[in-house]
Amino acid sequence: MSSPKRIGILTSGGDCPGLNAVIRAVVKCANRRGWDVIGIPYSTDGLIHITEGRYRLEDLVLREHGYDIPGILQGLDVLQFLSGSILGSLNKGHPENPEAVAKILEGYRLLNLDCLIAIGGDGSLDIMYDLAQRGGWNLIGIPKTIDNDVPFTEKSIGFNTAVQTVTSALYDLTFTAASHDRVMVVEVMGRDAGHLALHSGIAGGADVILIPELVPELNPPIITHICQEIAAMRQRGRKFALLVVAEGVHGEGGEKVHSIGEYLAKLVANRSCTLCQTGDANYCDMDQVETRATVLGHIQRSGTPTASDRLLASAFGRKAVDLIEEGRYSRLVVWEAGRVRSKDLAEVIGVIRACHRQGICPGPVETDSTMVKVARSLGIYVGPELELMADNVQAALNVWEAGAQVS
Ligand code: F6P
Numbered sequence: 001m002s003s004p005k006r007i008g009i010l011t012s013g014g015d016c017p018g019l020n021a022v023i024r025a026v027v028k029c030a031n032r033r034g035w036d037v038i039g040i041p042y043s044t045d046g047l048i049h050i051t052e053g054r055y056r057l058e059d060l061v062l063r064e065h066g067y068d069i070p071g072i073l074q075g076l077d078v079l080q081f082l083s084g085s086i087l088g089s090l091n092k093g094h095p096e097n098p099e100a101v102a103k104i105l106e107g108y109r110l111l112n113l114d115c116l117i118a119i120g121g122d123g124s125l126d127i128m129y130d131l132a133q134r135g136g137w138n139l140i141g142i143p144k145t146i147d148n149d150v151p152f153t154e155k156s157i158g159f160n161t162a163v164q165t166v167t168s169a170l171y172d173l174t175f176t177a178a179s180h181d182r183v184m185v186v187e188v189m190g191r192d193a194g195h196l197a198l199h200s201g202i203a204g205g206a207d208v209i210l211i212p213e214l215v216p217e218l219n220p221p222i223i224t225h226i227c228q229e230i231a232a233m234r235q236r237g238r239k240f241a242l243l244v245v246a247e248g249v250h251g252e253g254g255e256k257v258h259s260i261g262e263y264l265a266k267l268v269a270n271r272s273c274t275l276c277q278t279g280d281a282n283y284c285d286m287d288q289v290e291t292r293a294t295v296l297g298h299i300q301r302s303g304t305p306t307a308s309d310r311l312l313a314s315a316f317g318r319k320a321v322d323l324i325e326e327g328r329y330s331r332l333v334v335w336e337a338g339r340v341r342s343k344d345l346a347e348v349i350g351v352i353r354a355c356h357r358q359g360i361c362p363g364p365v366e367t368d369s370t371m372v373k374v375a376r377s378l379g380i381y382v383g384p385e386l387e388l389m390a391d392n393v394q395a396a397l398n399v400w401e402a403g404a405q406v407s
Pocket residue numbers: 014091121145146147189190191247301
């Protein structure tokens with residue numbers, strides 16, 4: 001066994017379910033090796049506060065049995081069941097101010113750590129990597145995000161629970177949609193990526209799933225296609241519909257819209273009327289289409305972590321500790337082809353930075369991925385097939401132009 005180590009751990013960026021399960025796994029694995037784990041509160045802000053003497057270092061030590069609850073449940077280890085982060089998190093971007101950076105580096109030095117485990121998404125991993133380079137820190141990254149957009153890993157902590165949360169919201173909305181013959185539009189988080197919308201939309205029985213990778217903007221032909229889908233469903237006897245839209249989808253002219261869910265709901269309601277007014281019999285009951293929008297918001301970042309997220313958290317936490325034991329630093333723990341592995345952080349951060357410079361998502365849904373194919377095969381509308389797009393778009397544009405003249 002290697003000499004005892006002292007490792008730090010922090011959570012950075014937007015919180016998500018499963019963070020505490022990672023912390024728990026790291027503490028358990030490290031304590032069993034006789035190592036100390038220091039929990040750094042509020043990410044880099046905590047390091048600043050350490051430099052300013054606002055914490056007693058002994059209070060930051062995390063121990064396996066530090067979370068017992070009293071009474072007959074004493075000893076119950078609740079940490080992996082709890083959402084959020086016991087360490088708190090920080091979503092403020094890179095500390096630009098040189099004085100703040102100097103305090104962060106000094107705070108880290110005072111902790112006298114052998115290595116830091118940073119649990120973060122693409123943005124926070126980038127920041128932590130930069131600081132590690134400046135301070136000469138040994139760094140291990142663990143990916144977490146409900147957006148699932150960290151490159152080189154098929155899964156990130158929190159994604160599975162968020163999929164479950166959105167899926168159950170879709171189930172709940174189905175019955176009120178059906179009772180009123182309504183079109184329910186559900187806006188789902190994910191930043192610039194559509195993984196959360198796509199996975200939960202399929203699992204939740206959506207009729208339409210719009211993700212930025214396939215439908216970057218809600219232009220008139222797309223809205224017309226959606227109305228045609230709704231009309232066809234009505235003709236088959238299904239009077240209600242569930243439309244899932246990822247927050248990364250943009251407005252008609254490619255502009256970022258405040259609530260894309262509400263925007264889509266209005267467009268569908270308006271267009272369904274104009275389609276009917278064109279005189280096409282297929283759309284004759286479309287003027288009765290009533291839409292409602294639900295923006296799920298931050299509820300997607302909470303909820304009891306699923307078993308799948310707890311397993312991933314346990315596996316990622318263990319791998320991070322193993323990497324430290326082996327002296328393999330500057331690695332990102334990843335899930336690849338059914339196994340926990342690690343990637344060179346320099347390579348991962350290179351990809352993240354190049355994507356951010358070009359304003360593109362570093363871990364988007366691949367347009368020919370299994371789940372996109374599954375959605376299409378199930379008859380879920382996810383946008384026009386590329387090879388069909390030209391004809392379909394033109395045909396839809398004609399309908400739109402006719403409708404626009406009427407209104
Ligand atoms: O990256 C996670 C995420 O929840 C995104 O899906 C969402 O766009 C964003 O964070 C919301 O950030 P905030 O908590 O700052 O509102």
